[in-house]
Amino acid sequence: MRDSIGIRFLIVGLLTLLMFIPLFFVSEIVQSRKYYSEDTLRDVGREWGGEQVISGPVLVVPVEETVDQTSSEQVVDPITNEVKMDENGQAIFKQVTRRVTVKRDPIYVYPNAFDVKIATQTQVRHRGIFNVPVYQADMTVAFDFPTDLIVDMAVNEEVILWDDAAMVVDISNNAALRGVAVLTIDGSAYPLEPIASSERRAGITADIGDPREGTSYDLHLGLNGAQSLMIAPVGRQTSVAVTSDWASPSFSGAFLPDGSDISDAGFSARWTIPHLARTLPQLSRDNYTSTLRRDMAFGVEFIEPNDFYQKSYRAAKYAILFIALTFLTVLLIEKGTKRPAHPVQYLLIGLAQSIFVLLMVAYSEQFGFAIAYAISAGATIVLLTFFGHFGLNLGKRTAVLALMLLVLYGVLYLILQSEDFALLAGATLAFVALAATMYFTRNEDWYGPEGKGMFAKKVKVPAPESIEAKAARTAAAKAAEAQN
Structure with missing residues (x-):
């Protein structure tokens, strides 16, 4: 399976999809910090x-307006000042009209x-x-x-x-x-x-x-x-x-x-x-x-335009693209090495790039976006370069990985700085990466060496002859010889 570039592509693709899980939690952390910031803005703003x-x-x-207002009033005896009652003991009412002024x-x-x-x-x-x-x-x-x-x-x-x-x-x-x-x-x-x-x-x-x-x-x-x-x-x-x-x-x-x-x-x-x-x-x-x-x-x-919480959240959304491109670069440049990268090593690379977003948010709250991005991106590039050299044994090919990471994080910075052109830059980068992959793998044997890949053509090998069958075949041969 290690010799089949096609199988390794599929495995790396599944690992890329798996990286959506840590990126989801990173996005939630960024959003929670943003909500906390907005609550603080509202509280201070309300006090001001x-x-x-x-x-x-x-x-x-x-x-x-002065109007005639009619109402029912109880009839009062002018002498005793008591309410008059009928034969059933109920109070007697009369309709009274007065001119009143109302608003x-x-x-x-x-x-x-x-x-x-x-x-x-x-x-x-x-x-x-x-x-x-x-x-x-x-x-x-x-x-x-x-x-x-x-x-x-x-x-x-x-x-x-x-x-x-x-x-x-x-x-x-x-x-x-x-x-x-x-x-x-x-x-x-x-x-x-x-x-x-x-x-x-x-x-x-x-x-x-x-x-x-x-x-x-x-x-x-x-x-x-x-x-x-x-x-x-x-x-x-x-x-x-x-x-x-x-x-x-x-x-x-x-x-x-x-x-x-x-x-x-x-x-x-x-x-x-x-x-x-x-x-x-x-x-x-x-x-x-x-x-x-x-x-x-x-x-x-x-407002503060395009604040670092918005940039960090967008970085988390674009991170899956950059993780995929890093995985792809490692997969292509490790070709021919004695020990290809293990899936766990790919996961470590993806987790490092996911934590990059958290570093960017944490440092941005203290130093501002530009300095925070430089620190976080620099630390991530150095970490992955050393891992490529010492962990993946890429040797001189480590320079290719380092150059690719510098380009990726440089492009990401430009994307985050200009929201209007973010989609254009991201789509162009994805297309160029796909075109480069198609070019560099144009001569690949996706099934791997003959007979070694999972999808390679299988050749049927006859089962070994048993002792009983061999004895029966020998006896039949002797009997045919005796008859002749």
């Missing part, structure tokens, strides 16, 4: 302010023009071995309200309480508010208060009085946040401009920016959202805040 979604300002105008659904008014400018400064917070990017945002908003349309929203005998109107801005977490928080209407400052709500609603509000008297509104807020900053397009014409010193933004949400400039010094982005691009009425008796925040918000995520 968390992911911010800003929706507002919205003008809320109370409405009330109706308020009118929600969204801005006409909604111009937002946000400047953020980022910093990195540390917890244990993890780095957490957070930001401080300085936001200025200029807006106005179409107050001339409010009166058309009143029906029947409803009365609009103009003097009780309030402006509301919803945010994700009031604890994120830092520094300035100023509202000015036509140059006059108005005090801001947190929203008092039993629904865990976060935000700020201001009693602004009769909104018909105001024409120009300006809001200035300072807030902390982490991971993302999102804006809801509340205006009939929404314009948002964001500048930051973060060099790796990821734009997300319902709308992508009209244009952006990204460099090592930071980024700037601009959005313009017309009212036809959003499913939101300008005035409504329904509160669309939840819909705005959930379905229409847009903005930027402050």
